[in-house]
């Protein structure tokens with residue numbers, strides 16, 4: 001068999017971080033985590049490697065107690081077999097999703113069990129927000145005296161620095177150059193990793209895809225996260241792509257590409273940005289006909305517009321259809337620029353998917369992408385755009401370091 005397959009990569013740019021991220025070991029661990037419990041034979045087949053290579057890789061991890069091997073009882077079809085899974089007794093992971101409106105802190109284990117989620121309104125000042133998040137992380141440590149907190153993963157609505165320690169800029173929060181890692185490092189030596197929320201959501205969706213994939217690898221896709229703003233996460237060559245060199249951490253800032261010349265003013269200082277027309281938050285303004293609310297009038301929020309559309313309100317349906325149209329126009333541009341035809345939609349917008357999907361697809365069909373076969377747009381899981389993504393950032397970092 002071809003062991004070289006494990007190193008296969010259609011993309012030859014800068015890897016996400018120094019370390020074994022792209023190594024065969026990491027792909028193997030990702031597959032075990034996504035598909036556990038899994039037999040050695042299954043791993044070998046899906047990654048196209050020898051069973052002996054699998055054994056060589058998992059042996060030290062079983063010896064150190066990170067992986068466990070159990071007998072799976074015969075089910076009448078298959079004989080009893082040995083299956084591998086991660087051991088949850090040793091470590092746990094904390095996730096912090098700093099959202100524009102609300103934030104979440106929670107924990108997970110290597111088997112993917114998500115517990116202890118707290119949700120709070122994001123404070124206006126960054127220092128208070130970080131202090132609150134840190135208190136919740138400290139609480140998680142207190143509640144888990146028998147397990148070690150291995151990594152804290154943080155997702156932010158903006159750009160992270162090349163070392164993934166700081167938030168460079170979050171336009172919707174107006175937060176700039178924040179040392180998040182230091183603020184959340186609950187004890188000396190604790191790893192804290194900061195990632196863009198769309199990249200985090202892409203990592204979450206990638207795990208879901210690995211579970212169902214034949215080759216056990218992350219497939220290439222573009223993730224479009226639409227909530228308060230719009231962000232794009234990229235999985236290229238079976239790895240998350242963040243940009244390279246001094247601008248690593250900013251790839252995917254498509255929310256601020258101009259889509260209407262001289263259009264609506266944006267928080268970034270420019271006009272006509274995509275997120276002013278196709279984010280979930282932009283629905284309120286579209287619904288109101290882009291005029292301010294009159295006295296005694298309140299602009300409905302996105303979820304309220306979806307509820308109204310559900311009961312047949314025409315104005316709500318038209319609003320969501322326009323969002324779908326603008327979203328499709330932007331997505332066609334992104335597909336053309338990146339050259340990957342598979343798109344996953346994430347974020348609050350997913351709640352209105354059934355009203356958005358058709359106008360979105362029509363907008364893409366009108367574009368040059370529509371003349372090409374094989375493009376697909378699907379809705380992802382809402383959890384990935386919130387705490388799920390932040391936790392994924394933490395676990396990925398841990399696996400990359402094993």
Ligand SMILES: [Zn+2]
Pocket residue numbers: 255256266267268269270273
């Ligand atoms: Zn903008």
